[in-house]
Amino acid sequence: MNDGATLTLTLADEAETICFGEDLALALKRGDCLALSGDLGAGKSTLARAFLRALADDDTLEVPSPTFTLVQSYELRIPVSHFDLYRLGDASELDELGFDEALSDGICLVEWPEMADDLLPETRVMLRLEHQGDSRRATITGPEPQVNRIRRVLAIREFLDKHGYARARRRLLTGDASVMRAYETIGTATGEKLVLMDWPKPPEGPPVLDGKPYPKVAHLATDVYPFVAIAGYLRKIGLAAPDVLYADCDQGILLLENLGDEGVLDAEGQPIPERYRESVACLAFLHGHRMPQDLRIDKTHVHHIPDFDPTAMKMEARLLLDWHLPWKRGTPATDTEREDYLAIWDGLIRELASAEKNLLLRDFHSPNIIWRPQEPGVRRVGIIDFQDAMIGPTAYDLASIVQDARSDVPKPLADRLMLDYMTLRRSQGSFDEPTFLKAWAIMAAQRNCKLAGLWVRLLQRDGKPGYLKHMPRTLRYLSAALQHEVLAPLRDWCRRAGIELIES
Template identity: 70%
Template sequence: MIAADDAISIFLEDDATTALLGEDLALALKARDCLALSGDLGAGKSSLARALLRAIADDDSLDVPSPTFTLVQSYDLRIPVSHFDLYRLGHPDELVELGFDEALQNGICIVEWPEMAEGDLPASRINLKLEHEGKGRRVTIKAPEQEMARIRRVLDIRAFLAANGLADARRRFLTGDASLRAYESVYPADGSARQILMDWPRRPDGPPVLDGKPYPKVAHLAEDAYPFVALANVLRDDGFAAPEIYGVDYDAGILLIEDLGTEGVLDTEGLPIPERYRESVACLAHLHSLPMPQDIPVTPDHIHHIPDFDRVAMKMEARLLVDWHLPWKSGREASNAERAEYLAIWDHLIDELNSAEKNLLLRDFHSPNIIWRPNEHGLKRIGMIDFQDAMIGPTAYDLASIVQDARVTIDRPLQDQLMGDYLALRRLEAGFDEPTFLKSWAIMSAQRNCKLAGLWVRLLKRDGKPGYLKHMPRTLTYLKVAFEHEALSPLRDWCTRAGIGESES
């Protein structure tokens, strides 16, 4: 590959390498992208488009007829795709009649023979030219800066796979998550087991939110791959099912890891499966019983220090309720007096955690991050896949995360059963202080749910993501459970006066 600032040039030896480029581009393209394919007859435009479409569909047998006579062929895929062939276009105005603008608004447009409507295609399009060269073909890609950055990224990942013996592996979109990470399924050409690729590029610091620091640094969120690798190694050494690390480029932020499976802890209707939650809680109880080093060697040159879940991080997260939820609920900003009282309550509650049991907390131990492994036994049945943001803090936080799952309703009988299972296991340990643990559980439950009650609103108001608001009733119901502990009475009274926890629309 030859890369200049404004172009990428790649020699493709045969149809197989052309198909791999199509797979790579399928991972780079997003809705509202226009991919303009130019080149002589037989240069490989249709072959590239076919591979791209099959990759987006994750269906190697997808029928992809040439749209030479129909001019456009549409596909309702993960991202809708419209495949245009303008070779027989009578006049550029016909592009409107074909529904090009609407197709581009809703998805991806692949355009063969773009020169037939040169002035009517978006200026921000991705131009890809195919030319015969020897026994193969050369492709030249030019695109605006943002689109080119995405293409360079997927090609860098292909180079990473090649360096790890997977040059010819098939790649498929797996998922993005709420963070800045994305995931791919990687299928080795030799037919061996699927592997997972984590795409985690470093990001520039965001705006300061507290004491001149951006949110990730205040909240102790992982910003590179070292914490994930460190925790994965330690958890596996302790007998837990965390992914094996097959390859990692720390500078680029690319990891190749073990696939722990596809089953979760919910049934086909999205409801909790009690047996799987109970096994998850048992796994957590064992984790909390083990000593955990705070400094973990990762490479000869790097030691990961697990950060503390400190007062600053706890208060900043809890503050989301007064910053975002209260104005949304009441239609007004919190008064200075309300804010001061709320934060003073949290100062007192955090002081109450001084005597709490502290050890490793995974931070988001709930249904999206738990893999059920039915063919394994004991601890190995619970696959852990999200722990890069782990901290040292009150262990009760993780129990609150699973017993009060943010993404699915755990009804009260199951909540009580899970709490009972956990406590029964921990009572077997000498020195386990159950009353102090239950107090810290209530405080951590309240802290987590105050954070989430504000986060759902922030995702709506700031990020334009209204879908998370469906979790609000559940979050407020969980908060009421925390309020049952006498230690939470000041926070409960404050929320009652502020009207938080009442029926939400």
């Protein structure tokens, strides 16, 4: 085995051993092998039990020793196979236990790894626990990527300890379609739950346009500063965004107020009309405030909100051309198809020159809206995803909620939402409704062209097939947007290219 990276830490007592086992459940991923060895009574079983219970989010999970069965399997958020190789007759018996299959499906936790050392994967993480007076010393050795993940969860633990949340209970909340961010719930000693954003600065990707990587062209945030800035602005004007309680912006760690866990969909995943209508009222309220483009965060940092410029709009719309079209028909776009498609978008973007522009949140739809029934007015709507906010056509966010990418919005409700928004905007003063509706159709089409390609990219590049279930809805929404007369050229192009337009 390549020694790779090494990490050593001291565990003062059993409680710290349990805490470390729980933190490991946030660091290990499918395909990881954790090999546990060390002194008798040093805490191997305690750590393994804590790891499994944390991954299950179940403090009562039965974790029997696999000493006699050799392997115990758990169907958890990530499947885990717990091996105890003490009674392994011969290393070759590891194959008979289904080790390779278990590793391909999930995580393998291996006690007494020395019984099969040569047959364990070279990418395994070795964790040795040894007595050190009244405490234990944990020595972790493994490949740099795996050890770095462990370093990261320990850095977050140190952050929590520093701010008064020592040994707080941490559980994975969710990741998102981005490969950059993850979220945890933080259980405090008082029973309160907070949210932790884990956003390490990513490496710069390959250039895609003019020597710039995709995030820079599309104006995607790559650190936490935009989130902090926009959250402060939204709260300042009276909207409900998470309060940033503590921040380490350099490391990309934020401890946030928990706005709640109630959403705007019912148990069957269908929109709850009252909650969608209040969400639209929230948008109208936001768009009625003219905001500065530069937001000061602290003495040394000012966030300049980027413009949703033509380059970014076209880059996103190209996802349909680059990903959806080859996936759908098995052949890439021809040079003529590509030139025609991009020329159409040049024309559509010019049509937006007179559109109303203000802050657009970018992903204002059901996964990013929290319902807060105890609050008054627009504060009943909690907004949790806005780090990629830009200055652009306000119609974009209304298209995001009326054509919710994650839920079917029935036409009567969609019509009601449009009417609500128009009524509220007219009540605020001068409002150019025809120009807004034209911008709405263009922005709806642009967003759905992006999503139609994004779902395929998440499947093919990132190994996330679950998003493909949204494709039929996306194509229905695209078809609806294309009914506006300004989009006739794009509608004709889609038909010629073989893009399936699903009528509502």
